[in-house]
Amino acid sequence: MKLNGKLTRSIWLEPDGWSVGVIDQTLLPYDFATLRLASLDDAARAIRSMQVRGAPLIGAAAAYGLCLGLRQDASDEALERGYATLLATRPTAINLKWALDEVTAAVRNRPREDRVAAAYRRTAEICDEDVAINGAIGRHGLKLIEDVARRKKAGEPVNVLTHCNAGWLATVDLGTATAPIYTAHDAGIKVHVFVDETRPRNQGTLTAFELGQHGVPHTYVADNTGGHLMQHGMVDLAIVGCDRVTAQGDVCNKIGTYLKALAAKDNGVPFYVALPSPTIDFTVGDGLKEIPIEERSADEIANVTGRAANGRVETVRVSPEGSPVANYAFDVTPARLVSGLITERGVIAASRTGLAKAFPERAAAAK
Ligand code: MRU
Secondary structure: OEEOOEEOOOEEEOOOOOOEEEEOOOOOOOOOOEEEEOOHHHHHHHHHOOOOOOHHHHHHHHHHHHHHHHHHOOOHHHHHHHHHHHHOOOOOOOHHHHHHHHHHHHHOOOOHHHHHHHHHHHHHHHHHHHHHHHHHHHHHHHHHHHHHHHHOOOOOOEEEEEOOOOOHHHOOOOOOOHHHHHHHHHOOOOEEEEEEOOOOOOHHHHHHHHHHHHOOOEEEEOHHHHHHHHHOOOOOEEEEOOOEEEOOOOEEEEOOHHHHHHHHHHHOOOEEEEOOHHHEEOOOOOHHHHOOOOEOOOHHHHEEEEEOOOOOEEEEEOOOOOOOOOOEOEEEEOHHHOOEEEEOOEEEOOOHHHHHHHOHHHHHHOO
């Protein structure tokens, strides 16, 4: 994607050829700064603190984390320790485990002296594959937007609602939920996006930031607005990302996604979920019962950060002192509420058959 006109990925190898550059997403959209990750602990810290976030980017950062760890110690014991440290950083997005497994498989049966190069090689592939997958998601999702555009009166935009940030900042590039939007916009289709704020961490600010950078018309709305917009025919389709899809098509995504899916069902608005295949977890069926939901610090709910009138970025407390706070970071949308899954292999049914048919090799490997 272009950032201030310059082609940028959300993660890259620094010119030294081994340390890793990322954008510190905790500072966006108010400030822009990059971070250099030089050790496995740096990578673990960046994921835990959400300086890097979004399921595919978490996976890529964890893969680089293993590379950095192997540079320091390429033994089996260090590999296992590093795997466990990185896996524990965030529990819900399955791309993290997938990427760690991929790098581990690439190095496990190699002599120690070959392991670092093999790990960097597989990690670079993971990053490039993510970009290619998102390109395919964009092309398949484009057809959904084109179908709506054909039914619109001349000059009317296709209105898409999205939740959280499943954009290029959350992936290596292009994004998942945003890929069809960028592809349609670049093809000259008029698209307008309603961007959910996504409390508590306001990832909607990241989505609004990147849509703005790409010139896509959008409107930033409070989280509770989606139902109202849908009741008044102001949303043509919803497209969200996800952190894990189960074998039966249940979708785990940022807290609040389920409420949007309910409102979409009640109003006959198509509700699509965009995902790369590493987000599918064929080892779990019932998402509600089996997916661990991350609970994060109460501070994220109790406080709000933004730019004050004096230009400074400030954090203020919004919840009353002494009120207990709960911070569930994700929820599960049952497959029955999902109109379709936009994957790199096409738009498929959110069902056991749909997923197994599109990704037979992954389904078989999980048995
Ligand atoms: O807590 P976050 O910001 O990592 O959550 C991000 C999301 O929920 C995204 O929708 C999901 O990871 C998909 S990113 C392509």
